[in-house]
C-alpha cells in the first residue's frame with residue numbers, strides 16, 4: 001500500500017536516475033541501486049522518474065526498467081530512441097510517458113534535439129504505436145519553431161526543450177541568448193496546445209531562470225543531482241533542487 005500523498009507541484013521535477021546506474025556499472029556491483037534511488041527520490045518530492053534506456057545500455061539496463069516500472073508511485077518517463085527495438089520495448093513496459101530522443105552511439109550525452117522535421121514519418125509512426133498503448137509521448141527537441149511545429153503536426157502532446165545550449169553557454173551574453181530561445185520555444189509550444197517540459201545540463205545555479213518560465217510544466221534533471229548527492233545525500237539533493245525550482249517559479253510569477 002502506498003502512503004505517499006500526491007501533491008500538486010507548481011513545477012514538476014522528473015529525477016533522471018541514469019547516472020546512478022552509471023556508477024553501479026562502473027564497478028559491476030549491484031549498488032547503487034537505481035530502484036532504491038527512484039523510490040527515495042519519490043519520497044523526497046520527485047514528481048516523476050526519468051530514465052534513458054540507451055541502445056548501448058551504458059547505464060540503465062532493460063531489467064532496471066522492468067523492475068522499476070511497477071514500483072513507482074509517481075510516473076515513469078522512459079527516454080527512448082526512435083527505433084523499432086526501443087519503441088516495441090516501451091510498448092511492452094507501458095510507462096506513463098515516453099520521451100523520444102535522438103541517439104548517437106559515440107556521444108557522451110544527448111547532443112541536440114530530435115530532428116522531427118527530417119524524421120517526420122518515423123517519429124509520427126512511433127507516436128501512433130506508443131499512443132495505441134495509452135502512453136503519453138513527448139519529443140525531446142531544440143527550441144526551434146520548425147521543430148515545435150513538426151512535433152505538434154506529428155501528434156505529440158508534449159515536448160521537452162533541450163536546455164543543453166543554455167547550460168553550456170560560454171558567457172553571460174550567450175546564456176541570455178539561449179535563455180531567450182527557450183522562452184520563445186515555450187511560447188511556441190503553448191500556442192500549439194502542447195505541454196512543455198525542459199531539461200538537460202541543468203544544475204543548482206543555472207536552473208532558476210528556466211524554472212521561472214511560467215509555462216514550463218516539468219524539468220528533468222539527473223547528472224547534477226547525482227553529483228550533488230555525493231556531498232549532501234540523495235534525498236537532500238532532490239529536496240534542494242525541488243525547493244530551488246519552486247522558489248524560482250514563485251519568484252517568476254510575482255514579476
Ligand SMILES: CC(=O)[C@@H](O)[C@H](O)COP(=O)(O)O
Nearest residue numbers: 018052079101108109110200
Ligand atoms: C535525453 C537526455 O537529455 C538525458 O536523459 C540524457 O540522455 C541523460 O543520459 P546521458 O548522460 O546518457 O545522455
Ligand SMILES: NCC(=O)COP(=O)(O)O
Nearest residue numbers: 199200201220221222223
Ligand atoms: N531529458 C533530460 C534529462 O533527463 C536530464 O539530463 P541531465 O540533467 O542528466 O543533463
